[in-house]
Amino acid sequence: MTTERTPITETDLHAYVDGQLAEPRRLEVEAWLAGRPEQRARVLAWQRDIEALREMLAPVLAEPIPVRIPTSAHRRHSVWPRFAMAASIAILSAALGWLGRGALTDAPQAQTRNVLAHRAAIAHVVYSPDVRRPVEVGADQEEQLVAWLSRRLGAPLKPPRLGGAGYELIGGRLLPGEEGPVAQFMYHDAGGQRLTLYVTREGASAGDTAFRFAQEGPVSVFYWIDGRFGYALSAGIAKSELYKVAQEVHRQLAPN
Amino acid sequence: MPDASAEIVGCIPSLRRYARGLTGNREAADDLVQDTLERAWTRLAFWQRRGDLRAWLFSILHNLFVDRVRAARRSPIEEMPEDEIAAPLRATQSDLLEVRDLDRALLELPPEQREVLLLVGVEQMSYEQTAKVLGVPPGTVMSRLSRARTRLRAVLEGRSVLSRLKAVK
Numbered sequence: 001m002t003t004e005r006t007p008i009t010e011t012d013l014h015a016y017v018d019g020q021l022a023e024p025r026r027l028e029v030e031a032w033l034a035g036r037p038e039q040r041a042r043v044l045a046w047q048r049d050i051e052a053l054r055e056m057l058a059p060v061l062a063e064p065i066p067v068r069i070p071t072s073a074h075r076r077h078s079v080w081p082r083f084a085m086a087a088s089i090a091i092l093s094a095a096l097g098w099l100g101r102g103a104l105t106d107a108p109q110a111q112t113r114n115v116l117a118h119r120a121a122i123a124h125v126v127y128s129p130d131v132r133r134p135v136e137v138g139a140d141q142e143e144q145l146v147a148w149l150s151r152r153l154g155a156p157l158k159p160p161r162l163g164g165a166g167y168e169l170i171g172g173r174l175l176p177g178e179e180g181p182v183a184q185f186m187y188h189d190a191g192g193q194r195l196t197l198y199v200t201r202e203g204a205s206a207g208d209t210a211f212r213f214a215q216e217g218p219v220s221v222f223y224w225i226d227g228r229f230g231y232a233l234s235a236g237i238a239k240s241e242l243y244k245v246a247q248e249v250h251r252q253l254a255p256n
Numbered sequence: 257m258p259d260a261s262a263e264i265v266g267c268i269p270s271l272r273r274y275a276r277g278l279t280g281n282r283e284a285a286d287d288l289v290q291d292t293l294e295r296a297w298t299r300l301a302f303w304q305r306r307g308d309l310r311a312w313l314f315s316i317l318h319n320l321f322v323d324r325v326r327a328a329r330r331s332p333i334e335e336m337p338e339d340e341i342a343a344p345l346r347a348t349q350s351d352l353l354e355v356r357d358l359d360r361a362l363l364e365l366p367p368e369q370r371e372v373l374l375l376v377g378v379e380q381m382s383y384e385q386t387a388k389v390l391g392v393p394p395g396t397v398m399s400r401l402s403r404a405r406t407r408l409r410a411v412l413e414g415r416s417v418l419s420r421l422k423a424v425k
Contacts, residue, residue, distance in 0.1 A: 050377040073297040
């Protein structure tokens with residue numbers, strides 16, 4: 001109050017939080033804040049946010065550096081993983097283009113009827129080519145996967161065992177749907193062919209339906225509603241082949 | 257150049273941390289860091305020891321991130337009807353369904369505000385360095401920082417009402 005000081009600005013407050021003030025100015029800001037509880041609370045909240053962010057991200061520093069990150073100029077990367085990635089993106093784009101065009105030209109009625117198959121097919125083409133991370137939770141943590149997806153969908157849900165049909169569970173992920181989360185389980189066979197089972201509670205109130213088939217571009221889809229869930233099984237394989245798997249899925253998941 | 261090499265490798269953990277904060281996703285973050293390092297190693301010979309190596313690496317990552325944000329914005333997928341793409345597009349963020357409010361709030365900031373908040377707050381760069389990394393004037397850094405903090409607060413306060421209610425039960 002006794003001497004004329006440079007007024008404290010918003011920039012000073014940020015610089016105070018970020019430790020970027022020279023000592024004399026820092027003391028001035030501190031003194032200024034001491035008499036202004038509201039401003040002080042604001043600054044303290046910023047400080048807490050930053051500390052929380054640091055804490056949240058700190059574990060990343062302790063992680064081992066993934067092998068794919070080059071740690072010297074000499075390591076030559078094979079062009080193949082990149083090529084495979086580019087190729088799968090090209091296929092994906094083509095498939096999405098195809099599906100997108102279908103969506104635009106379909107009659108509205110057909111769209112509503114096939115909406116389950118259509119969404120499932122899109123989710124299939126988006127995630128099944130993902131080489132690195134096709135699922136969020138792997139089959140090695142099946143118990144957690146089941147608990148997590150059941151909790152999120154609000155009803156007990158278990159991935160069927162399709163070993164008899166030649167497909168092993170890779171894992172699952174959660175997707176946001178129109179009226180709540182949707183689960184996607186992914187399987188593959190010995191040849192790497194991937195198959196996804198899309199499970200949603202949307203539309204399930206409309207009552208059970210029989211098997212229906214949809215060809216969505218390169219993706220074959222069988223879909224049906226049974227009890228609490230709507231199911232759609234998608235793969236880039238022939239209808240007859242997929243039908244066998246769909247029957248097995250249906251048999252295992254049918255409510256008693 | 258051996259010193260520079262060691263310094264580059266030494267920056268990888270913090271580049272990964274920064275990228276994780278930017279993308280909220282481990283794979284996307286490591287994609288960015290991988291591309292950053294590949295670019296850095298091929299350009300190291302041309303890097304004339306001008307200034308700050310760490311800032312140089314972060315600026316490479318920044319440029320790659322900006323390219324991706326732009327590419328995502330003009331992706332053909334976006335031209336499809338919203339309801340058709342809702343599931344798969346947002347699913348890239350589906351990891352969020354299970355993570356803390358803070359991570360979610362951070363991703364609700366516009367990318368340029370997220371960058372400033374992370375560079376200043378987490379990477380603890382000076383405003384000057386941050387401006388250099390992002391290729392903007394220091395005044396822009398300040399205004400983005402201010403907006404980022406205000407917005408983060410608003411998002412967190414909006415949510416914390418809910419968690420407080422839960423805590424009372």
